[in-house]
Amino acid sequence: MRSVLVTGCGSGIGLETALAFARRGDRVHACVRDPATAGELLRRADAEQLTLDVPRLDVTDDASVTAAVTAVQDRYGPLDVLVNNAGVDRTGPAETMPPDHARTVFETNFWGPLRVARAVLPGMRARGSGVIVNVSSLAARTFAVPHGGFYAASKAALGALSEALYAEVQPFGIRVVCLEPGSFATAIQRASRAGAADGQPPGSGPYAADHAWLDRFLARVAEGAADSAEAARAVLAAADDPTTPLHTVVGDDARAALEFLDGVSYEQWLPRFLEQARSLAGPRPAGPR
Template sequence: MTSVLITGCSSGIGLETALAFARRGDRVHAGVRDPARAEELLRRARAEGLTLDVPRLDVTDDASVTAAVTAVQDRHGPIDVLVNNAGTDVTGPVETMPLDRARTLMETNFWGPLRVARAVLPGMRVRGTGVIVNVSSLAGRTFAVPHGGFYAASKAALGALSEALHAEVQPFGIRVVCLEPGSFASAVRRTSAAGQASESDPYGADHAWLDRFLARVAEGAADCADAAAAIVAAADDPGTPLHTAVGKDAETALEFLAGVTYEQWLPRFLEQAESLAGPRPARSR
């Protein structure tokens, strides 16, 4: 029986991934930051007759990560597969985004996966086997959209970390995969600083416009169960490329961007955004 630890399982891709592994009979540890938010996961598991362990695991807290991983290993044995899924998306302009919000995003999307990976790696290394699946984003592989720079930076950083980690742990029999999903329904709860911007914020109208575009894109998002299936497949298949796009929109976007410069991309992006969100607001100093 494979032991799988998944972070961020209260909703979206994490919830579906926990159920997908459990359906195969794997021993699933579905980490959640707030156990009170695990009600939907547990309800669906009971409805299907599935057994899940739901440890409290806050990826932004060193003590929480250490306690959760230690408890899982003490009670249930070694962790075979780690799925670093927990993440958040905060939009905001580079100049005026509150730095505490930007730091929180990086703590969750970059430092969080690193914390959990470092907690499970010693056991995997000693046993000479293990799989780490880092759930990144298409945003980490493509050009950053306006007001999406911090999110894109966090995911690009996770991709770079995955590359280095892959090369470092491969000699120990450990495999690393960095999956890059496109748009999936409620995959990440996007929050915005647009509504908190002061009336004098020179980026306020532009930020709100970009958020309208992202909301329209999300209306056509794919089912999170499809992303979960891709995660299970990546954990199983040693031939999965380190960087793997998930979702038709992600695959199409990467094909389109092959050989395209930022200067060529930006006007096309803005045209697409205006087609969904209306004319881009005029800027004021």
């Protein structure tokens, strides 16, 4: 039985990952930022008669991370597996995205995984083993879409950090894997499209129409998103298989996207992307002249 801590278990990949580890008999610490969001997780665990520990852990809060990890390790010892899954998205233009929105993206998607890794690494080093799985995104490996720069940048930063961490902790018997899923059905997609991301009322601001157009496109893409259980299976495989590459893409769409981009410049890609978006969301609004 391994001791596994998963962040962001209120929905999506985190929820499915926690249940998948529990089905195998692992001791699972399925962390949520707000206990009120754990209803679906607990309902499904109860239906399958699975045992889960559900600590409160906010990856953007140092004290919350320290308290949760300390409580788990004081009771059960050093963790065997950490899955840094918690993440957020906020779409919006580079010029007008409110700084607090952009900081939230980086606090959650970059600093959050680092906070939790720092909390668990001393125990893993002392024991001489452990696995850290950072859930990044295909957005870290492809070109950034309009209004998606902050999310892509945060995930690319997580990928770079994973590379350095991989080399640093390898001598201590600790593995690091950075998973890069394509489009999966998660709450992050709905949250990214909630409200006007440029902080202005709908219908106002220089980018409002373009942002609304992109949101229509993202909503259509999300309709065909794969089941998060597939991504959860990839997390378990990464935790089990020591030959898993540091950068591992997840999903048929992710693999196809990387093949398509091989040797393609941004200038070649952008017109193709805009044409795909037009086919799903209609003509792109014309800017002011």
